[in-house]
Amino acid sequence: xxxxxxxxxxxxxxxxxxxxxxxxxxxxxxxxxxxxxxxxxxxxxxxxxxxxxxxxxxxxxxxxxxxxxxxxxxxxxxxxxxxxxxxxxxxxxxxxxxxxxxxxxxxxxxxxxxxx
Amino acid sequence: xxxxxxxxxxxxxxxxxxxxxxxxxxxxxxxxxxxxxxxxxxxxxxxxxxxxxxxxxxxxxxxxxxxxxxxxxxxxxxxxxxxxxxxxxxxxxxxxxxxxxxxxxxxxxxxxxx
Numbered sequence: 001x002x003x004x005x006x007x008x009x010x011x012x013x014x015x016x017x018x019x020x021x022x023x024x025x026x027x028x029x030x031x032x033x034x035x036x037x038x039x040x041x042x043x044x045x046x047x048x049x050x051x052x053x054x055x056x057x058x059x060x061x062x063x064x065x066x067x068x069x070x071x072x073x074x075x076x077x078x079x080x081x082x083x084x085x086x087x088x089x090x091x092x093x094x095x096x097x098x099x100x101x102x103x104x105x106x107x108x109x110x111x112x113x114x115x116x
Numbered sequence: 117x118x119x120x121x122x123x124x125x126x127x128x129x130x131x132x133x134x135x136x137x138x139x140x141x142x143x144x145x146x147x148x149x150x151x152x153x154x155x156x157x158x159x160x161x162x163x164x165x166x167x168x169x170x171x172x173x174x175x176x177x178x179x180x181x182x183x184x185x186x187x188x189x190x191x192x193x194x195x196x197x198x199x200x201x202x203x204x205x206x207x208x209x210x211x212x213x214x215x216x217x218x219x220x221x222x223x224x225x226x227x228x229x230x
Binding site: 004006034041042043044046049091093095102103104105106107108109110112 | 223
């Protein structure tokens with residue numbers, strides 16, 4: 001089946017630094033990818049929709065200058081957490097939609113971000 | 117607009133007992149329906165999905181779910197729980213039109229007692 005690869009799986013960074021998370025669709029092209037944030041023992045919260053070749057669409061309450069999304073190709077979307085703070089520590093998950101034969105969402109392995 | 121409700125944030129069963137995780141949805145258009153499983157510090161793995169055709173869908177690890185349009189439900193079942201089934205389970209809905217956004221339920225943590 002289709003695979004989505006997310007990297008890195010774990011990252012620890014200092015406050016004030018930036019962290020980039022990559023999401024790749026390995027065997028299909030994804031014009032749309034989604035970025036989620038998951039707090040402990042909670043469901044996934046959609047942060048933004050990443051659109052290839054255009055600006056991302058952010059959900060209400062998500063700071064676009066804080067969470068920079070770039071979708072430069074049909075197989076790669078990146079999420080950069082800028083000037084990270086401890087409250088940004090969370091589990092981030094990306095998803096890509098394969099449209100054929102029927103729409104189905106595939107998820108990356110997730111990235112555990114810890115800001116110290 | 118669409119929404120998903122998972123009744124019971126925690127479900128505890130004994131090993132070998134029936135597993136029943138409930139999911140109800142609302143959607144303005146006929147939906148595609150999914151169940152995902154998540155193990156600690158991992159992404160989501162697809163258990164099964166309903167798109168068209170037979171309303172009883174069989175998935176991996178012995179799970180199955182039945183789409184009941186009249187009840188707007190898509191409950192997940194497994195006849196006999198195994199210790200390895202302990203995880204977080206998410207029900208999700210996607211509209212079957214051009215939009216491909218998944219809407220998730222709140223999740224249900226399944227605990228399996230020996």
